[in-house]
Amino acid sequence: MSVLEMRGGGSNVSASPASLLEKKPDLMGLGMGMGSGGQQQTGDWKKQLKMPPKDRRVKTSDVTDREGKEFEDFCLSRELLMGIFEMGWEKPSPIQEASIPMALSGRDILARAKNGTGKTGAYSIPILERVDPKLDSIQALIIVPTRELALQTSQICTDLSKHLKLKVMVTTGGTGLKDDIIRVYQKVHVIIATPGRIIDLMEKNVCKMDQCKMLVLDEADKLLSQDFNKMLDKLISFLPLKRQILLFSATFPVTVEDFMKKHSIDPYKINLMDELTLKGVTQYYAFVQERQKVHCLNTLFSKLEINQSIIFCNSTQRVELLAKKITELGYACYYIHARMNQADRNRVFHDFRKGHCRNLVCSDLFTRGIDIQAVNVVINFDFPKMSETYLHRIGRSGRFGHLGIAINLITYDDRFNLQKIENELGTEIKPIPKVTIIFHQPCIHVFFVKIQFSITITTGFVIAGNRQGVVRGVVPARRCSRRGGA
Amino acid sequence: MMANVPCQNQFLGSRISLVSKSEIRYEGILYALDLTDATISLAKVRSFGTEDRPTERPIPARDDVYEYIIFRGADIKVIDIVEPPKQASNQGGSGIIPADPAIVDYSHSGSGNGHYGNNFEGGQGRPNNNLLNNLFKGRNGPPMQNGGGGGGNYGRRNGGYTNDAGVQAGRSNQNRMMGMGQNGGGGNGNGNGRQQFVHRNNFMGYGMNYRQGGYNNQRDNGGQFQQRGGRMTTPNRVGNFGQRQGGRQGGGPRTPFRARGMNQAAFPPKVAFDGDYDFEKANEELLSTLAKAKLEDESTEKKEENGENGGEENTENKDNDKESPIFYKKDDFFDNISCESLERSKGNVPRVDWKAERKLNAETFGMNINNGNMNNRNNMMRINNQRRGPRIPRDMMMMNMMPRNGPGGNRMMMMHNNSGYFRI
Structure with missing residues (x-):
């Protein structure tokens, strides 16, 4: 669900499986020099992007039924836009159109969209935009249910924020705790994590969450299921009271409602699923x-x-x-x-x-x-x-x-x-x-x-x-x- | 076999010198030519670096002797035969080791992956199938007899394992090795040199630096499947199904565990079915069963008013039974489809019934795959514990183990032979 979706453009390079989880040599020719590319001449910055080849495959209306917004319409920073376009995402998918502006406004969101239609992008873009690189603190937390998903999501966030001066970190169980602690002590702005490990880090007081005003639960229903439920409550107790919670999934059983009532303030509901299954x-x-x-x-x-x-x-x-x-x-x-x-x-x-x-x-x-x-x-x-x-x-x-x-x-x-x-x-x-x-x-x-x-x-x-x-x-x-x- | 016919020719065993497109010169014993893949495999290879050839990235010579390198034909610039094959070298396993003072030690050969890999990997595009052939013709007069050829030599040289080697040349290296492992007792009687050879995991030129990440050698205990099928797959050491014992492993097969390329059916099946599964017939069967079931349901449904089709298994839909069978309405946002949470909130905690699962597994995957032996079992368990794998009842494990030697092993070899591996 969430991952590739963001890959809006589809099969492209950066999206290619090859790129995931792997630091590529400067394959796409995006020179590092572009790091602060925002300062370049305004007009043709887009021309300088090395975009992956276009995906010309047929797509179903699950992703093509758009309102017609462009990524540029969201008032995103140029550095982030560069990251987006270089991912090969040309236009926002329906879920992205709906959720990005709302998330940017700081409101809680409860969003439902089909599998693989761009949910990851729908939350990571606004989050990366809202993080302030100048502040040295953890400002956003993305929780996912499995380690592999965490890796995948973090790769996407890393790619998107390529031109931003942000530090994105992934921490999951099954890896050395020590390394993670060391990394947290260096500067980190966005953490992608599975629940167990991040709670561990919070309890050890390694992760200081008092500035973490954004929380995303990807596959929210899974995270709020009995497997995780207690953990999420605990996790939220570490966050400041003033926080934004974004919930994304393709399925939302009624059991999620309780959680919403408890932790979320008047969430903006987005539901793009006319039916449950994918058309394709x-x-x-x-x-x-x-x-x-x-x-x-x-x-x-x-x-x-x-x-x-x-x-x-x-x-x-x-x-x-x-x-x-x-x-x-x-x-x-x-x-x-x-x-x-x-x-x-x-x-x-x-x-x-x-x-x-x-x-x-x-x-x-x-x-x-x-x-x-x-x-x-x-x-x-x-x-x-x-x-x-x-x-x-x-x-x-x-x-x-x-x-x-x-x-x-x-x-x-x-x-x-x-x-x-x-x-x-x-x-x-x-x-x-x-x-x-x-x-x-x-x-x-x-x-x-x-x-x-x-x-x-x-x-x-x-x-x-x-x-x-x-x-x-x-x-x-x-x-x-x-x-x-x- | 399919696409990868190993080629027989009189140059096998020759000492070859070749220069790659990166201007690096290698010398080694010609071990195999694969015309289809356009790869050439050398054994006991030394890299002489770029020597004096003009290049952007000069590479010094190295002392290491690589047991085995597969080169892509398309990336080879020059090939020369330095020394004709030694008669003896076609026979015994040790013959393949050149009388070369440069050879330091067998065990020394593990180094240099990344380096080589990088060098080789510059090329692009698909290899030209005929390239090697042409090359050889051009330089050496006699055309190579290619293809088919019964693979006599090939087979003979390597006991069982080459089965795979031949077939897979250059493509799924590890398969080759797996074959090796799997043939265990039977196959590798032939010559240590060979064995060593096979076990090398420096498969240069074939995407090798893929292992750079480090997992190349970490498989201290060999690969489960790998051992057994010769057509392995899982790039990890998890299962270790057929692991025989550490010793053997240590000695040799530190094979990178990867399925090179996606060989759909690239290996000879150990298990084969006669004919295709008849979907139509089966589905008709289901339809008729369902029709019957429906009739029964209807009667129950009437009672329950609007119940859903389900018999026993539909407990989770109690609430829906009463209301309407609408499980999802866009406007409601939340859905009512069956899911773990709903189940549990109703107190139906899924329970694992080992006995039932064992029975099911036996039915699905068959009981008589093997008659594992003690060795296997113990080893299995140990490994299993190590990796904190699923706690599987012992006999369950055994049921699924493949004997590595003994009757099972033999059977396997026979299958190779029977499967037409050698005849093309």
Whole structure:
């Protein structure tokens, strides 16, 4: 949900998975000299921007139904605008149009927008604008539910604030506390964190929050769920009374209301969801018996035009078992779940983003917020029990209004859940068509953009990826014939 | 196999000198040529730096001997054969080690990743498949016999592991290595040199500096999957499913754990299915079942007035049952769709039923994948503890372990052979 969204422009370089989490060599040719670029001649500063290539893919009305505002209309500082444009975001997405002015005014916000439509940008832009670089204190706090999401969000904030003299820091569990403490003691303006770690730092009195007047809860409903709820109350108790709270998510169960009443003052509600599901994501189901799931998945691999896929299982153990199975089937895959150590998680996340592997098997760790533009297929190997989970899972494809598909393996036991979810989300999950599914959109494009871009970084991969990209439709067929021969 | 046919030719084993586009000269033993990928693999490689060649970035020579470097054909400027293959060197594993005083030590070879990587990575674009071929023809008269060729030599040289190596040449290096690991007992009888060779993790020229970040060598305990499938994938050491034991690992396979390129089905499947899954039939089945279910539901629904379709599983919709089946209205902002929080607020805390999950897992992934042995299991558990992985019941683990040697291993090898790896 939130991440890529901001990538408004779409598949571009800076958005390319390659760039995330990785400090690139000055790839885009944005010289450091531009750091204080604001002072340059007024007229043509835009011309000096090195913008990523435009994304010309079709986008759905989820992101194109705009009022017609421009980023320039928000009275943002030029340095921030430069950062925005260099991210490849050309125009604000609907949620950004709605929330940026309101957030700039200092009001509390409760915003609801679909997966991958620009929520991260919608809060990070106003926040970065409002932070005063001259003040040496923590002025804004962004809380997200998972570590990977924190990394992703911080990368976006860092990129956006490239030309601002701001210090953005990410702190999450699973990393050394000491390093974080040292960094906090140096100057930090914006912190992106998962709840546990930041509370820890606050309790140790390392993070002084008395100047922190902005708090963002991304995936707010998750943060306010029972998993985190107590923590958030505690966290807020460290903040000054006069503060602005921004809540963003695609789902807001009624349970969030209590929190709002307690902590938020007359929040401005933004709801851009006429319906819950994304227009660009086509959903299918395939009926299987439990023991046929792997076979079914195998067939899917051979028939789908997968650019990159995310495959969800319902438990961490099943993630590992499935990943192993998939490799035994002869396909490459990564896997990730919350019970791995953080270094491994980071590695998988980073590499998958970079496109080093086509398939990722994961638990619900990646259900929310993770934004990988090259993902065009989501497979629910295990069908989720909750509509909310389902909605977020399928939102991993079709980022920023692009097209994607979701395929659900349904067992007999899942049949009611299927109906329930269809019903609750008011969406249609169709039986999988008999013909080979030809992906409706040349998603490979994304891949190419990404790949060409990362050439300077790791050429070797590029080539591999490239070629694979081209042949990928052919490979499974060949494999079949080989198998036949065996 | 697919795209990566290793090429056989009489130059294998020759001592080759090549100059890359970065003007760096390398010398090593020709180990493999991959025409499809247009890569050339040298063993026991030394870098002589840029020597006197004009270049923007002069690089000094290095003393290190790299076990293994894969070069991209497109980035090679000059290739020369310094010394023809030694007969012996095609046979035994040790033959591949040149009688070169420059070779300091095998274990010394781990250094220099970043450096090399950078040098190699300048090139762009896809390699020209024929480039190497042409190069060779031009310089050495006899055309190489390429492709296919039964891979005899290749296979022989490396016992099992080359299966992967050949197939993957240059593309998924680690697969190669994995093959190695996996063949364990069976495969690597052939020659230590080879083994060393394979285990190198300096795969230059192939995007190697990707590991610079540091995780290259951290896999002290090898990679789980990697061990077993030869077609691994997970770039981490987490699972360690098939880990055999530390010793072996320490000795050799510190393989970078990455799936090079996205090989869709680039590896021979260890598990194969006959034919495609019949979605249509299955879906029809579901429809008919659902139709039946619906009939039943309707009767219940009538009673409950407007209830929702669901039977047992729909407890969470109690409130909706009474009101209307509207779960989301834009104007209301908040939604009523099923979610964890709602469930819990009703006191339905999800409980993990290990027994049920185990049963389910067995059904989904099969019981008879393997008959793990003690070694495996112990090791497994240890590793598992180390990484604080999911607490998985022991037998569960075992169920999913792949024997690294013994019958399982053999089976694996057979599969390789049967799968047409060598015939093209």
